Amino acid sequence: MTFIDIRNIDKFYGLFQALSDVSLSIPKGSFVTLLGPSGSGKTTLLKILAGFEGVSGGEIRLNGRDITALKPESRNFGLVFQGYALFPHMTVFDNIAYPLKVRRRGRAEIATQVNTMLELVQLQKFARRKPHELSGGQQQRVALARALVFEPDLLLLDEPMSALDKKLRVDLQDELRDIHHRLGTTFINVTHDQEEAMHMSDSIAVMNHGRIEQYDTAHHLYRRPSSRFVADFIGKSNIFAGTVTETAAGSEFATEEFRLRLAATEDSVRTGGNAELVIRPEDIRLCPASQGRAVAGDVVLSGSVATSTYSGDRALYSITLQGGRVMLTYGSARDGALGPGAPVQIAFDARDGILLS
């Protein structure tokens, strides 16, 4: 039996459908992220899990028990809000102690648990401070401690890092992953940041317009996206629209710029018709024309640099091909980035392409 079983959830706000037949199985102890752009329904799903909103259809089961209609206070789920929602009139210690106080635990037990949590989030010296005396990152850690101190069945996080700067975000991502490993609590995180999702999660549910597009590990989402939306949303991609035809020698994908004999893989589309081919920038080899030697591959195209983005370790180029199409590829940045207009040749292989029907 799955730990958390979300089955066929529909949610309407008046005539607007926020969630459409959403189903998800979450194993115990895993770290799942709901990933999607604004309006994808991920926050709605989180609110439904927390019990703040009801469902228009479907159910949620925890260890087989139907909790769909359960009030938030009866669910035993921890929640970290986007704005942290720390009680401003209580100290850090009292904030973290609150769920235990509400559950009528003894003073000694409360003290022990709270101090353990303070150690976990490294805020031992801040126990007597009030929330307004803390920085954003510290407040977030207090919110986390408060949500975990009562050993909830599930921890829900609503874009908890959106208010923090990049360096802090990366540090906290690591801390969160560490805490997850140490405690073994099931985590469900909501975010629009796909890098954050990939860093921290065991599996990611990519959502769009109230539906789950794909629910898989980060690796599979990246290498085997099931739709154009997923291919485009996760990582960078080049997507060619074209047609697949059957020839004597096997299937062939054709676009304006090239024809490509498709590799025989189990999950590519065999029937003819329209399809899309996804190539990740890192799978494309780039060679400046000035270097003289040619670049090899199943597909070789010529073009020139439109823009370049230098990141120190490498450079990201957008290349304009002869037909006008723009492609994204990486190049070595050892000698600096290539300037605009520099002629280049790019190549990639069929086996690196991902075919979408």
Added chain:
Amino acid sequence: MSRAIFWVSTTLALMFLVVPLALVIPLAFNDSSFLTYPMEGFSLKWFEEVFTQGHWVRSFVNSIRVALGTTVTALVIGGLAATGVMLTSRWLQIVLTGLFVSPMIVPSIVIGVAFAYSFGRMGLSGSYAGLVIAHSILAAPLVFLSIMTSLRGLDPDLDLAAASLGASRGQRFRQVTLPLTAPGFFAGALFAFTTSFDEVVVALFIASPESLTLPVALFAGLRDRLQPTLVVVALMLSLISFAFLWLMFWLQRLNRPQNH
């Protein structure tokens, strides 16, 4: 140039307000029993008379009793109303706020006559309960507005957070909502108290000779004998009101919405 205008207009306004009081107050210390200038001497005997005379002390005690009763009743009515209205939709909030605030727009004479008539029929005329009810209806709108302001300034996520942590509705109200909106309740309580303590129009219609409040006794005294005792009572009333006003002002500053 504008500074000069500012100072001139402020001084004139203040003089307009203060001079009548400044002219009358010294007569409280007048040795003679007439309210005339020039004063015949300095004396505190009128203060002594007010504090020893039965009916002034009684009416003062009446005023306090009614004001306290009003405060409790108006806090309960206004507090419940404000909490309830906050839970409704935007549109309904506007309608309900208008309704709850409406006693403030009705002239107090109209309210006085209406209560005198209804209480007469209900047998509440001249009673302590009747006066408390009437004053509560006058004071509840102020309490309602004061508590609404406090509640509006509260982050709605705090209640959700407390719920997610396992707190029941009652626990959330007592442990989160109430402590954070306390300034609103205190300010409301003060509004209710001063409204009732100073109120004269409705009390005039409803009170009986035994249940006279201080402002009404003062009013009656004016038609009876013009003595410095009246000025003494007026002075005491003014000082008490002034003290409460100052307290209210101080609490208003605390009542500004909490920021993280």
